[in-house]
Amino acid sequence: MAEGVRRKGLGFWSSFLPGFTWMTAMYFVPLGALLVYSFYTHTSRADTPNFTTENFRKIFATDSEHPFFSRTNVKIFLLTFRIAFTVTIIDGLIAFPVAYFLAFHAGRLKQTLIMFILLPLWSSYLVRIFSWKLILEQHGLLNWVLIKLHILSEPSPDFIYNTGAVTAVLCYVWLPFMILPLTTALERLPRRLLEASADLGAGRVRTFYKITTPLVMPGLLAGCMSVFSLSIGDYVTADLVGSGRSVVGKLIFDRMGTYSNYPQAAALSLCIMLVLFIIFGILARFGAFD
Amino acid sequence: MSRHGFQWGKWLTGGFTVLVLMFLHLPVMIAIVFSFSDATIITFPIEHWTTRAYHNVLFEPSGQRLRESLGNSLMVASAATLVACVIGTLTAFAVQRYRFFGRSFYRVAIAIPLLLPGVVTGIAMLVYFTMIGIRTGLVAVLLGHITFCIPVVFSTVASRVARLPRSMEEAAADLGANLPQRLVRVVLPSIFTAMLSGALLAFTLSLDEIVVTYFLSSGTTTLPVAIYTGMRLGFKPDNLAIISMIIGVSGLLIALSQWLVRERR
């Protein structure tokens, strides 16, 4: 295993090839196939490899040809981004104090607390979403509590089946994915630097935004990347607690299922990929991958 | 830094953390509570307490579909985790121990399945399988699961391997151990906990995965997809029952693995 740098012997190839072959054959090539397929022409009978950019054009057409959707595709994209963005910001704000406590004040409890934060991840994703239905529904827990507290006189149906519900549930579901990288980043912050900053005259606040924040940024951005990308592609949540307004995931899903319009679905996916890569690129520039 | 005086920071963030923890766990507990309900629609409080859902799932024919899909889930998850462990660990070594053209690029590329939404992965694989003639079904699902489990194992093992001092293996070689012996006696024990945690994570991910699985299955499928498609039709405590059992079992597994890890230390 302790091989030289240049000689690529059996050790290298036997460890490199399995992963490389698999990922290329099962992932990278399919992504390429997706790219190719998005230029196929779709007819009601079959998808033919006639090159066309029609799929892409249809995405951004201002007139939707399908009576099902009340909004154009661009607005759907924007809605999805808005949700993902909001979720990321809210999760960031919630995660920060928690991560701070874990990294600086938790001491021996830290491992236990982290385990408790990870625990919900082991109950299924579906249950975590569904339980919010139980809470937010017209005859669910939240209404029951509010009526008992005399805040409401009768149950409200407005807590669920809207964008707010989708946002709230997504915040809930992805929160651990923001807490963990932040905690790691704060743990790794050399305490010495905070002492040096104070030594040189900077008070707590100044130290926080001149030293702590910049050095924690890569971890924060990594967490944001995860949460954002997880939220963008999510449609199960929107399906279960949303208003029926489309998010991008649902769009693709319907194209695949209902209309079997694979080329268009491929085109949509490609668009998402492109946007995500651009965002990742920007975040990487700010140090997210450090 | 200040020893004396009331530490506001500690108590504020600590209290907030407790609230967040409660927030994280409450919904699931509510779901478990509801699995004991008799209702077919969501009402609170629970009118009739019963274990009928559990009974259905475990013994009745009506639970057959759920039981079958659970079995499928476990099979797929186990197989996917196993294969991913092998491939992921090998890849971790390849990337951490050797320099080759495009190494840093490859390292990022491996992580992409985890960065892109499941929809993209699902549709890419479905389109590809259609093109090359692999039919949808459990095999296709397995192939998909392996593909996103590999990066999971890779990242945990790779960071462990990065911290592994080569001098250990060199010392072993110096004392006469050949490659297989070095692997088994020196390398494997050191990365064991990393592999274990990667495997655990991959297993959980696979059990829970919906989107990619949905695209790649037909007919018989895994548990979450079965539940999801059932969910769209209405509320059934059966679903909650089976999930609660899974939660219980996974909780035990985690506790077990934690205990094992502690013993080893």
Add this chain to the structure above:
Amino acid sequence: METPAVTVDHCTRAYGDFVAVNDVSLEIRQGEFFTLLGSSGSGKTTTLRMIAGFERPDAGRILIGGHDVTWQPAHRRNVHTVFQDYALFPHMTVFNNVAFSLRVKRHSRDDLRKSVMEAIEMVQLAGFEKRKPTQLSGGQQQRVALARALVDHPSVLLLDEPLSALDAKIRGEVREELKTLQRNTGITFIYVTHDQEEALTLSDRMAIMRHGKVLQVGPPLQVYEQPADLFVAEFIGKANFVPGVLKSVEGKKAIVQANGSTVGASVLSPIEIGSNVVVMIRPENMRITAAESAAGTIKQSSYLGHGTEYLIDHGSDVFRALQLRRRGEVPLPEGAKVECHWNWEEAIVFRK
């Protein structure tokens, strides 16, 4: 009398059961190079951190320039620290690292630039302003840390084992540079180290600490020639120890019965006749004469260039003697028989 730069007034600091600093009092004068010397666990670093403001004493006061700063947090004290691992801000350039304390005080842009460049030039790092710490060598990083701490002219500079992370090769150079720097700026330096050689060469005065207490304070010469107790004698430089019983005292001279023979030593503080004592002789004061039927045999002879160091088997003891080279003299060979003796004024007797 001038106000001391720093006063440590009966300070104690404990961590649970472990008492790190035990009723320590020190007065450090303006403009002096003062060293806290001790091994790890002696309390020297904790004392330094109490002066810096990172630790608060459980009892006692800290005064800087006569002002009680015990309750003042670190960022309000006008003292700066050079840390052992330099603690440079990795995300800032050299310039911004050095400018940090000035920015806190909101200096004007031009003033700031001028002061920062002056500080950078003072440590001979002109041209490196735009580099980041990861692009610098250990020695360069240390100089940045120095510039950063000195740029706003603090009244006291605290240095926590600054040389320990450097290669042995450049350690000597940097040591000299530090001394020159202190002389030129006139700033009070409080220096912490476990290396007694460093302490002896650099300090105007030094304090030897052990188990949280100060054993002796004084200029290097005094500490070396008149150590307060056995521990200090052993810690500073090298020494020979001969155990015995105190027989009599005449003025400053003590007669000690050791190993069947009578030896003399000087007395620094009163000791009861008849008590168990130890006589300390520095190697350079241990005289050896070659003689056929002598009690000592040369075990090892190390030629040092400027002299020769001998290890001598003498009965149950092993003595270390240092003979400076004199022209024409040839070092004695191993196995040679020698007689060991000393002038009583050059030895000290300690209570055991």
